[in-house]
Every structure is written in structure tokens, then in C-alpha cells.
Amino acid sequence: MKRLLITGAAGGIGTAMRSRLAHLAETLRLADIAPIPDPAPNEEVVQCDLADRDAVFDMVAGCDGIVHLGGVPVERSFNQILNANIIGLFNLFEAARAHDRPRILFASSNHAIGYYRQTERLTAASPTKPDSLYGVSKVFGEALASMYFHKFGQETASVRIGSCETRPTDRRMLATWLSHDDFAALAERVFAVPRLGCPIIYGASANDENWWDNGSVSYLGWRPRDSSAKWRAEIEATTPRPAPDDPVALFQGGIFTQEPIHED
Amino acid sequence: MKRLLITGAAGGIGTAMRSRLAHLAETLRLADIAPIPDPAPNEEVVQCDLADRDAVFDMVAGCDGIVHLGGVPVERSFNQILNANIIGLFNLFEAARAHDRPRILFASSNHAIGYYRQTERLTAASPTKPDSLYGVSKVFGEALASMYFHKFGQETASVRIGSCETRPTDRRMLATWLSHDDFAALAERVFAVPRLGCPIIYGASANDENWWDNGSVSYLGWRPRDSSAKWRAEIEATTPRPAPDDPVALFQGGIFTQEPIHED
Amino acid sequence: MKRLLITGAAGGIGTAMRSRLAHLAETLRLADIAPIPDPAPNEEVVQCDLADRDAVFDMVAGCDGIVHLGGVPVERSFNQILNANIIGLFNLFEAARAHDRPRILFASSNHAIGYYRQTERLTAASPTKPDSLYGVSKVFGEALASMYFHKFGQETASVRIGSCETRPTDRRMLATWLSHDDFAALAERVFAVPRLGCPIIYGASANDENWWDNGSVSYLGWRPRDSSAKWRAEIEATTPRPAPDDPVALFQGGIFTQEPIHED
Amino acid sequence: MKRLLITGAAGGIGTAMRSRLAHLAETLRLADIAPIPDPAPNEEVVQCDLADRDAVFDMVAGCDGIVHLGGVPVERSFNQILNANIIGLFNLFEAARAHDRPRILFASSNHAIGYYRQTERLTAASPTKPDSLYGVSKVFGEALASMYFHKFGQETASVRIGSCETRPTDRRMLATWLSHDDFAALAERVFAVPRLGCPIIYGASANDENWWDNGSVSYLGWRPRDSSAKWRAEIEATTPRPAPDDPVALFQGGIFTQEPIHED
Amino acid sequence: MKRLLITGAAGGIGTAMRSRLAHLAETLRLADIAPIPDPAPNEEVVQCDLADRDAVFDMVAGCDGIVHLGGVPVERSFNQILNANIIGLFNLFEAARAHDRPRILFASSNHAIGYYRQTERLTAASPTKPDSLYGVSKVFGEALASMYFHKFGQETASVRIGSCETRPTDRRMLATWLSHDDFAALAERVFAVPRLGCPIIYGASANDENWWDNGSVSYLGWRPRDSSAKWRAEIEATTPRPAPDDPVALFQGGIFTQEPIHED
Amino acid sequence: MKRLLITGAAGGIGTAMRSRLAHLAETLRLADIAPIPDPAPNEEVVQCDLADRDAVFDMVAGCDGIVHLGGVPVERSFNQILNANIIGLFNLFEAARAHDRPRILFASSNHAIGYYRQTERLTAASPTKPDSLYGVSKVFGEALASMYFHKFGQETASVRIGSCETRPTDRRMLATWLSHDDFAALAERVFAVPRLGCPIIYGASANDENWWDNGSVSYLGWRPRDSSAKWRAEIEATTPRPAPDDPVALFQGGIFTQEPIHED
Numbered sequence A, B, C, D, E, F: 001m002k003r004l005l006i007t008g009a010a011g012g013i014g015t016a017m018r019s020r021l022a023h024l025a026e027t028l029r030l031a032d033i034a035p036i037p038d039p040a041p042n043e044e045v046v047q048c049d050l051a052d053r054d055a056v057f058d059m060v061a062g063c064d065g066i067v068h069l070g071g072v073p074v075e076r077s078f079n080q081i082l083n084a085n086i087i088g089l090f091n092l093f094e095a096a097r098a099h100d101r102p103r104i105l106f107a108s109s110n111h112a113i114g115y116y117r118q119t120e121r122l123t124a125a126s127p128t129k130p131d132s133l134y135g136v137s138k139v140f141g142e143a144l145a146s147m148y149f150h151k152f153g154q155e156t157a158s159v160r161i162g163s164c165e166t167r168p169t170d171r172r173m174l175a176t177w178l179s180h181d182d183f184a185a186l187a188e189r190v191f192a193v194p195r196l197g198c199p200i201i202y203g204a205s206a207n208d209e210n211w212w213d214n215g216s217v218s219y220l221g222w223r224p225r226d227s228s229a230k231w232r233a234e235i236e237a238t239t240p241r242p243a244p245d246d247p248v249a250l251f252q253g254g255i256f257t258q259e260p261i262h263e264d
Helices: A012-020 A053-060 A078-098 A133-152 A180-192 A215-220 A229-238 A254-258 B012-020 B053-060 B078-098 B133-152 B180-192 B215-220 B229-238 B254-258 C012-020 C053-060 C078-098 C133-152 C180-192 C215-220 C229-238 C254-258 D012-020 D053-060 D078-098 D133-152 D180-192 D215-220 D229-238 D254-258 E012-020 E053-060 E078-098 E133-152 E180-192 E215-220 E229-238 E254-258 F012-020 F053-060 F078-098 F133-152 F180-192 F215-220 F229-238 F254-258
Strands: A003-007 A027-032 A043-047 A065-068 A103-109 A156-161 A200-203 B003-007 B027-032 B043-047 B065-068 B103-109 B156-161 B200-203 C003-007 C027-032 C043-047 C065-068 C103-109 C156-161 C200-203 D003-007 D027-032 D043-047 D065-068 D103-109 D156-161 D200-203 E003-007 E027-032 E043-047 E065-068 E103-109 E156-161 E200-203 F003-007 F027-032 F043-047 F065-068 F103-109 F156-161 F200-203
Touching: A003 A012, A003 A053, A012 A027, A012 A180, A053 A078, A065 A078, A078 A103, A078 A133, A078 B078, A103 A133, A103 A180, A133 A156, A133 B133, A156 A180, A180 A200, A180 A215, A200 A215, B003 B012, B003 B053, B012 B027, B012 B180, B053 B078, B065 B078, B078 B103, B078 B133, B103 B133, B103 B180, B133 B156, B156 B180, B180 B200, B180 B215, B200 B215, C003 C012, C003 C053, C012 C027, C012 C180, C053 C078, C065 C078, C078 C103, C078 C133, C078 E078, C103 C133, C103 C180, C133 C156, C133 E133, C156 C180, C180 C200, C180 C215, C200 C215, D003 D012, D003 D053, D012 D027, D012 D180, D053 D078, D065 D078, D078 D103, D078 D133, D078 F078, D103 D133, D103 D180, D133 D156, D133 F133, D156 D180, D180 D200, D180 D215, D200 D215, E003 E012, E003 E053, E012 E027, E012 E180, E053 E078, E065 E078, E078 E103, E078 E133, E103 E133, E103 E180, E133 E156, E156 E180, E180 E200, E180 E215, E200 E215, F003 F012, F003 F053, F012 F027, F012 F180, F053 F078, F065 F078, F078 F103, F078 F133, F103 F133, F103 F180, F133 F156, F156 F180, F180 F200, F180 F215, F200 F215
Parallel strands: A003 A027, A003 A065, A027 A043, A065 A103, A103 A156, A156 A200, B003 B027, B003 B065, B027 B043, B065 B103, B103 B156, B156 B200, C003 C027, C003 C065, C027 C043, C065 C103, C103 C156, C156 C200, D003 D027, D003 D065, D027 D043, D065 D103, D103 D156, D156 D200, E003 E027, E003 E065, E027 E043, E065 E103, E103 E156, E156 E200, F003 F027, F003 F065, F027 F043, F065 F103, F103 F156, F156 F200
Antiparallel strands: none
16 A cells, blocks of 8 residues: 555554554554654654544545544543544545545444343344443444445445453453454455455454454454463452452443443 | 323324324324424424434423434435434433433334345344435434443334335335334334333334344234235336336335435 | 043143043043043043152053143242152153153243243244243253154154133233133144154244244144234233333243242 | 246146236247147247257247246156256256346246255255255256356246145145145246345245245245145045154155156 | 362262362362262362252352262163252252352263264254253253253353263264363363353363354353364274264264163 | 275376375275376276266276266366266266265365355355356255265265365465365365265365355364465465455455356
8 A cells, every 4th residue: 555544543552553554555644633743754644633524534635545543432422422433434434435435444342232241252243232322433333334335335344342452451351352463463454355345343362262253254364363361360360350240240341331421 | 101202293204193192192292393283182292403402301301202203314414414313312312311211212214224135134133234324323323222221221112114104105115115003003012011122123014025024023012914915006007117236126225225425 | 543641631721621622532531630520421530640650651551642731830849840840751751652652742831931031032942041940840841852752753742831821811921822722723733743753832822922933833734823912902901011120021931030949 | 028938838837827827928928848739819839848959049039037837847867857957947048048038937846955854944045955856956957047147137036836736635735735826926926026136935825834934035025825724624634644754744855755766 | 269069079070170170279179979088188078969958058068169070970760860960950059059159060961962963063052952861861950050040140051071081082082072171171261250151061172073162152261272183093093983874973972872761 | 995986086186186095095096087197006097988877887886985076177068067067977976876875075166156255154054156057067966965865875075175276376265275185184084984974065274264164064073284374475465456346356256257158
């Protein structure tokens, strides 16, 4: 690619992707609502509020691929989620439609299915069960991606990210952890395969504990390499075992199921 | 019930429901963004813009059940759909949460799954495939209903209405037609059953042609009685047979799949 | 048939079957632990404790078919269930094996799957979820029938009876009611079909409300004719609507899910 | 339609269709390897060996629809089946491709799935289990139809006919019987629907006994009206009940499963 | 844990678990109907007949977890199985209920599904097909565990053990072998996970040959490490290949399917 | 085995199998329509046209196993496919029936399911979707194998070979590649297992990209060891990425979907 856009590039995952995805394009365009200091020579920086349609069109122009990490990443008030994750996402898809439909990796979330039990095993075809307004906005985003695919041929990978962190730090993350390297490897495949379609992909590493069956996207050739296993003993030794009916042990979405509706 | 709220009461379905659902409550509260003239003695009228949170709270206060037909019923610009079907729906669920969670019948739509082929048979568990921004807004609504059910115990029936009209008038409606009587009978069951849960229901009469399997809601005891069969001969005699690859013959959503993105 | 054995013949269902099944055999052998007065000319009476192996062998000798209604029909102490429903059932199958394997209709129960929600729809392949020791004994019985079929060719129909009563009398029975006539019609088919195999059959009439899909036994040619519909209005008018989280509204097994472990 | 071709028109089903399908087209073209005497004014007659490619092309020319009943209808030697059902079918599809792809109703057979047990319930997606060379030739035909659909857009309905006779005459036919009227009604729908696709359809009337779930073709709007029920008592009274392990009671294909490989 | 109870501790699996599970608790309580000589310092010994309710209550008192290997492990007379595996299991669950519901690992068996073909692949949701009275007793046990989970919150893992031996010694065990280390690793996970629920788990190592899909318990984080592969060449070289219709090659339960009903 | 027959032995796969399968039998009988020069001491050579029934009977006589690679391996005219793949296959199965039913490995093909999308994941139970006359002939062959299994007990493994080549050379082969070693290992298992049955097996190595789920034949104990991964970078660097709607990227059968009907 000539230019790969990463939105939400100032965040934790975005920062981790800057070096890991640099080889995919001549230029990385880094976008965020926050300023991004000190771009590298292969990087260009755009400050952009996703709710600003014109700004989003400018941001997308000239890009061959988009890793869309931008938006609100946790439970917030409806207005905040509306602006960033609903209006912002519509703006992004409209901009992509206007600019030759670059392939999109959309950071969806496990919170789109957070009310399933941890003892249940899901596929991409499992009906959604969002656990928060944030989760509802991710269902909206996946639906928007589906519509743009069928109507306009826009290819989008919706990745229901588990916990994309440096390492797992609690018992739930033994199942949900997605290493930065595995996420980057997934992004490579999303942009490499001849035909992407519009898949739902669960974003977790090759953990021994797992809730999600990615069989429907085996055509991508993504094989996660990391595992939470090397931190299991430490985590089980240093954190108390929750009761079986504690929401963090009961639901895939963990404590998001306990979040109230936030006021602005 | 003491008071049953019907939103969108000035529209075609709403008007048809006024007489058919009158026996369910002492008072029908009829709401619409348009004025509703000449209420009957058992009716009270509220004019309400769904995007106005305070007005929605007032509209919902004191109601024991809600038939939510309000909002934009066809493809429109994103802003129009955003206000009525996304912000408006959030307002409705927040108002219900604030007022003892009256049971809701939510008018979802076949356009939430409009990109399936007419040769496919769906269940409530089939992944959504919206055919328009309108259809995406219905997926949003169903997701919101699911979240309010699991988090707050709010019971909602999402009815994916086919074509709720006086009679079928084209070949696609031989499969999608929902008679006013059958819709009213469904509404009765939604408010009668001891436990509603949060089901997805396909809204079609007992037509010979059908695409949708309602097996998952057989616990409701809803048995549609009408059929498009008595108009089949007339429709097939008076309307040309579309080509097999005409979108009206190919997709469940029919011409909605051909709608462009509307500008304001 | 020359002789059809009905066990539990003194009970409610047994009594209702005496006239309804008389045409299936020259002689009805009526068995019960309680005495049965006044047999008709085509009837012979046997008093039998199912826990008494020799008595069971005598009871079964000479019969061409068995309708096994005997045993404890509700939650009781483990010892009572053990004697009648576990030891007694083993005795029955051993007696059948010793006497040319007459076909058996085994009265299993919805309480073998009583912990499913009323909003779930089951097939014969749904894993069991018994709601009581009584329900566990029915799972045992179905397993025993399966083993005798595969090992010895013993054909048995396990009928998970809903509520086999004269008429439905509460809201849950709108879904679970099995009329005496429909049960008798089922028994006819069990003894008429060339090959019975060893099916699981849900025993409910053609009620509008239903939780159970009998598709896997459509080869039997059983089509229930009765429906709870004609009592729905009366029942809904005269009985209060339970709360959605009341066990009688939540679980298929109803109040059996609330039964404690009984002491002797 | 202007001209509807019926092949195998001299056979039992073909004869029954002449009057029943006359209203579908201005002219019925009746074809058979045997002569057909006394055509009606709306009929034209063609004598044709399906193995003769040129003759088949002539037969198909000018037709708007094809009901293909021709070929060997029972177990025969491989050479006979090869000529009529394999070479003959290829000729038919090539002729259709050369002549504007008239829609085809292909008489497939239950013997394509004859080795399933009668206690099993099949859908159109059940893998084939042919019971004879005849059955294998029907699998070949369905595969050919599928390929011509995907490659050339040729629409074909493959109807796995049970027992299309005047009335059922044995116990197996209580499940497999397809009345002439119901078959004709199916043919009407095949030629009436805007989009046919390339479905597998089980051809049985609305019998109480049934082994086949036609849910996947509910979009056709075909609702069989007849039932074997009115002959059940007579058949069960006048024919002996086969043993449970008799092939006529065990397998859906009945005695075809016992046919040896025929020599020429 | 403070105290982990192992029943059947004098048997082969029990002996193998003594060292492998010692690290899970401060004290291992070893129980068996046979005496267990020479307990280690961290072990305490209880002699107990499972049919003796009071003895079972004493055995369970003070334990934080139970590995229930006790009972009859092969086909025996009904009375033997009744006492040890039916009455004995009820006693165990009652004792657990009386003593704060310690988590239970219940040694179920592949003989609960022994009549499936070796060419079939099962999940935890596959209906049971027991191959013996022993197998029926395991179905009873799993049903009892299910009921105690739903009614009382008792968490139990039912492990359908294949062949838990030092090494595989025949061709069937190439598929069914469960190494002692893998079983111990499973037991660790059963007691470690925050929420166990009431799962069915197939107990086999990571053999190349396998019949069972443990996808539904991937949340446990159990990954078997051993494989029968290193003995395959030896076994295939030194044991004759059974005929395809030999029960040891045909059924998952192997020769248990050939066991007669044992007399006392 | 004493004698293993390899048909099509002069072809690419056949040649690769000569050394790899030599250890399975004392003698390899190599057959082809083309001459095979220079047989090794353990090899015997037969020149045979599969359409010649007598020659096929001679070829099969005395063999304990058959690896049937013979026939037309690509799209050809109907007559060529008819002779080699339809008549020829019938001759082979008749010969096997006449000569004690040696186990057969039948080289079926991914072109039996070539019209599935590359984004779909198939199992052995997925309905066939052939992409060519060649593909149709493979469906015929699998159906014939099924019939001979159920009727005569003939065991056959139908292997839907992807791309059995020395190495993958294009992007589609990243998913479809089957190494010669993995194919040979599969053949070993087919002849080693006590019970083969009549399975459908997808023939692909352990590639990261994959479309096919072989779960239903996990009982065979076949674990492919090779992967296309080591050629991925080279292939992606040296071959252009096809457009998402290019048939080589869209369909599992690749360019076969674009093959016209060949004339002789």
C-alpha cells in the first residue's frame, strides 16, 4: 500500500501498531482527536474529530487501507458514544465510499456479545448480546459494515477485540487476551488476502482458555502465535478466585455488564 | 392495562391498531409527531418528537404497555434516521426505564435482514443483513432492546414487520404480507404472556409463500390466521413476473437494496 | 394385539385410556399397585408392585404391548422413586426381554427437561435438564430404553408427557396440555407403525403455545387434534398473570423446579 | 407460456399431467420414447430417444418450460440407466442451454436418499444416500442441474418424488405418496415464481406420516392439499405389518435397497 | 484447598492421582471401600461404602473439593450398580449439599455414549446412547449432577473418561486413551476456574485418532499434552486388525456393547 | 497387504505415490492408460483403459487395496469424462465387488464443491456444488461409492483433493495445497484403520489458510504435517493480488468455474 490510515493512533493499541504495521505501506497516516507528537519519517499526522464529516473525508482521502481504532473505547454517555461511534462511523464509511473504498479493519469489541456466559462458545453467527451502550454502538458498526459491503462492495473486517494489552493481568484476560503481535498479524492478513468479504473475527490470541470459534474466517490464514499460558500461574496465584456468580466470572463482557447508563 | 401507548399512531399501521387494540387497555394514548384529530372517548393524544428526550419521558409516563410504531419507516437521510430511530429509540428506552419498564412491542423491520435471498429461510438467530440505513437503525434498535433486557429486565418484542397493509399488492408481498388483524393478534399475545423475554419475531401472516421460521417464538401462542393466497391469482395475472435477477425477486428487502444513501 | 398391558391403570391417565385403547387388543390387562374394581369383560386385572421382580415378570407374560404409566408420577423421596421408577423400570425391561420384547410406550415426563426456559424450543435431541428426582428417574428410564433397544432390539417410545388432563386449568398448561384423545391417538400409532425404533416424543396437543418440536417423530403419523385454545380466554381472565421471573412462568417444569428434596 | 414440454409423457405421471398442466401453456409438447396416440388439440407429440442428442435438441427447441419425467424410472442395468438418465440428461441440459434456458422441473427421486432410515427426517441439505444405480443417476442429475445453474443461470427444480400414484397402496406409501393434484400444483409454482433458483424439493403430499422437511422451499408457496390419511385404515387392515427390520420398514427407499445390480 | 477428597482412591486411576493432585490441597482424603495402606503424611484415609448414607456424609464433611472415582467401573449386575453408582451417587450429592457444596469432578464414562459408531464425532450435546447398565448409571449420574446444579448451584464436571491407563494397549485405545497426566491437568482446571458450571467433558488425550469434540469446554483452559501416537506403530504391528463389523471396531463403547445383563 | 493397486500411476500424483506407498504392500500394481516404463522389482505394470470392463476386472483381480487416481483429472468433453470417470468408475466398483471388495481410496476433487465461496467453510456434509462436468463426475463417483457401501459393504474413502503438487505456486493453493507426503500419510490411514466406512475427506495439508473442516474423519487419525506457510511470502511477493470478484479469488474451484462445456 501507499498509505495506510490508523485512526485512534494515539491510544494504546494504535501506538503498538505504529511500528508493527509500518511495513504494510510506504506511509502511515496517524489520526486521532488528540495530538500525536513526534511522527517518524514514514508517518504523517492528522488531528480529526470523527463527528466532523469534512474532517473525516480529508482524513480518508488518499488512503489504500484503514485500521479504524478511533472512537470511544469504553462505556460512556450516550452522547459521547453517539458522536464518536455512531455518527463518526457513518462519516468514515461515507468517506471510504467517496474515496475508492479502501479496505477497513474495524475495531469492534467483545462487548457486542458481552452478555453471553463465559461457559458458552460463540461463532461469528451467534446473535449479538451487547452489554453496554458501547457494545450497542459496536453492533451498529458491524451492521453498517454489512450494509456497505452488500450495497457498495466495501470490504470490512469487524474484529471483536478481547483485551488487546501488553500482557494479561486478570483471570478473565486468560481467555480474552490478544497480543499486539497477534493483532498486527491479523491486520496483515486482512490487507493481504485477495478477497476479504465482510467477516466477523474474534480477536484473541491462542490462549488455552477460549470462548470463541474463529472457524468461519479460517480462509484468512491468520494463526495467532501468543498465549496467555505463561502468565496463568502468576495470575491465579496473585488474584483471588471470583465467586461463580460474580459478573466477572459469569459474563463474557465482565464488568461492562455492571456499568450503569452514564450521564454526560 | 390501564393505559397503552401507541407511537406513530397517525400512520397507516397505527391507525389500524386504534380500534383493534382498544380492548387491551382502559385508555389508549396515541402519540405522533403529526397531530391526530378526533380522538375517541377512550383515547388521549400526545404530539411528540422522539428526538426530544423530555417529551418522550412525558409521553411514556403512566403507561403500562407500549406499541412503538414511531420513527422513520422507510429509507431517509442519515440525519433523519439518526434523530427518529436512533436518538428517539434511546429516549424511549430511557423513558421506559424511568417509568417501571412497561412492556414494549418494537416495530423492527424485514429490512434488518433485507440482503438475504428470497430463496433463503431465516430464523430469529440468523445474523442480520440490513439493506439500508433504515435497516441498520432497526439492527441498532434490536441491540438496544437486548441490552436493556439483560441489564434492566426490560421486556421488548422486536417484530420484523414484512408488509403490514390492507392487502398484498405485488408478488413480493405474497410472502411478506402481514394483515392488520394478525398484527393486532400478535400485539395481544405480547402483552398477555406471563414471560415475554426479548424475542425477535417475524411479522408475516400465514401466507403460502414464506421466508421466515418463527419456531423460536412458538411459546407466545400467536397463530396468524390470514393468508395472501386469496390475492395470488389476481396479483400474478395483473403484474409482470420479474426476472430472476431483478432485486425485487432476488432479495428479501426488495427495492430497499437499491436505495442510494439519501442526502438531507 | 391379543393382550395389551396398561400399568398404572388405576390412575387418571390409566383410567382415561381403558376405553380409548380397548380396540387395540382383544384383552386389556390392567395393572396397578392399587386395586382396580369392576373390570369390564375385555379387561383383566393384576395388582403388582413394580419393585417386585417376580410379580412384574408375571404381569408382563403373555402381553403383546405395554403402556407403562405405572410408578411415582410426582416428586417424592429418593427411596420411593428408586423403588417404583428405577428398580421398577429395570424389572419391566427385564420382563419384556424375557417375554419376546413387546413394544413399550413409556410414560416419561416434561420434568426430564424441566429446567429449560419456557422461551426455549426443544427437540428430541436437546440434552436433558431434569428438575427433580422424579425428572432424573425419567432420564434414567429413557437411557434404559435406549440401551435395551441397541442391545436387544426392544422398541420403546418414551413420551415426555406435558399435562395429560381433562382440560387445561392454568396458564402453563396452555402449552403443556395433552388431551386424553390425543394421547390415545399417539398410543395407537406407537403400536401400529412397522418400525418404531426408540424415539423421544413430546406429549402435547396441538396448542397454539408450544415449546416442543416433534419433527423427529413425524414418521409416526401422529397428528394431535385438540388444542388448549378454547380455554385460553377463560384461563387468562380468571388466573392472575405471574411475574416474568416466577418459576411457573420461567421454567418448562414449572413448580417442580421449586420442590425440595423430599424426605421419606 | 407458449409451449410446455413434458417428457416421459406416455408414462403414468406424464399422462396424469396432460390435463392438469394444460392451462399453463398454449401448447403442450408431449415427448416419449414410446408413441403417444390421440393428442388433444392443444397438444403436439414428439417421439424421442433421450440418448439421441440431435433429437433432444429438436424436442427442446421452442419450449418455454420443461417437465422432465423421461428416462428410466426404476432400477435397471447400468447401460440402460447410462443412456436414458445420464447421457440423456446431459443432452437435455445442453439443449436447454442452446435454447434460452427454459425453466426445468426435473423428476428426481427419493431413491437419491433411499438408504436413510424411515425414522430419520431429512432436509434438502441432507447428504445423498442413493439406494440403486437408478438413485445414483438421480444424484448425477441433481449435480448437473446445480452446475448449470451456477455456470449458466439455468433454473431447475429437482423434485425427489416419493410415490406419485393415484392412491397409496402400501404402508410405506402412507409417507411417500404424492397425489397427482399436488404434483401438478407444485409444477405450477415452479413455473410461476419470479425466482426459482435450483432447489431440491421433496415430492410428497400432506401426509400425516412424513420423513421430509421442505422448509427450505417455503418460498415457492407450494402447499400440498392431499393426504394419505383416508386410506390408512384400509391399508393397515389389509396388509400385514412388516417386521421392524424388514427393508420396506427400515429404509426410505424400501425394496430398492434390495435390488441387485441388473445385468443387461 | 484445605482438603480434597478422592473416592475410589485404591483403584488404578485413584492411585495415579494421589501424587499428581497432592499440590491442590493441604490434605488429600483418600476414600475407598477397600482399605488403603500406607498413607503419606499429607493423606488421610477413609473406608466407606457409598451405599451407606451416613458414612458418605462423614466422608464428605470438611472437604473443599471431590474427585469422585468411586463406584463400580465396569459392567456388573443391576444390584451392584444400583448400590454403588445410583444410591451411592445420590448419597454423595446429598452429602455435598449438606456440606457447602464442594466442587465435584464426577468420573462418568464413554459408556454413556457407547452405542455411537466410531466413525461418528460427538459433542457434549449429543444425546446419550449407553451401552450397558454401567453406562446407564453414568447417564443417571450426569442427570443428577445437572439437577443439583440448577436447583442448588452445585458445580460438577462430568468427565466421560475414555481409557485412563498407563499407556494404550489396543487399537480402540488409540482414540480413547487418557494419560494420567492429562487427567490430572484436567482436574486442576476443574478446581481452578472461577466458574465451572456443570459441563460434560470428554476425557481423552490429544490423540491423532479422536471421536469427541470438547469445544464446549474450551473455557476451562484444559489442553491435553499426551498422545497415543508413539504407540501406534507398535499396536498396529502386534495386534490383528479387527473386521470392520467387529463391535470393537464398530462402536465407541467397544466390547461393552456385547456384555450381557449380569446376574448377581 | 500383498498387492496394492495404484491406477493413474503414470500421472503426477501416481508417480509421487510409488515410493511413498511401497511399504504398504509386498507388490505395487501400477496401472494407467499410458505405458509405465521401468518398474521397480516390487512393482508390476498393467496398461488399462478404464472404459474396458474386462480389462478393469483383470486389473483389480488379486489386489487387497486400491488407490484410484485414474481417469480424466481436469475439465474435458462430456464423452471423455463419461468414458473414464463414469463408465470407468462403475467398472472399477463392479470389479471390486467381484474380487472381495478391496478397500478403495477414490481420488475425488475439490471441484465437486467448487462453486462455494472461498469465504465459506465446508464440512463433509455440505451439499455438493460442482463447478464443471469433471466436478459432476466426482459427485457421481462419491454417490456410487455410497451406494456400494450401503448395499455391499464396500469401504471407500472419497478424498476431495485440493492441489496435490510438489509445492504451492499461486495464492489459491495457499489454501488448497496437499503435499505428497500428507497424501501418502492419508492413504496409510485409509488402509490401516479397522473400520473405514465410506467417508468424504478433504485433501489439504495443514495450511494456515483453509476452507475445509475434516472433523468428521478425525477417527482416521490422519494429521497432515506440511503447510503452505513457507511459500506464502514468496507467492504474495511474486504474484499480483487478484481482485475480490475475480473467480480465482471468489470460488473454491477457481478457474474451473470459468471453463466452458468442452466439445470433443
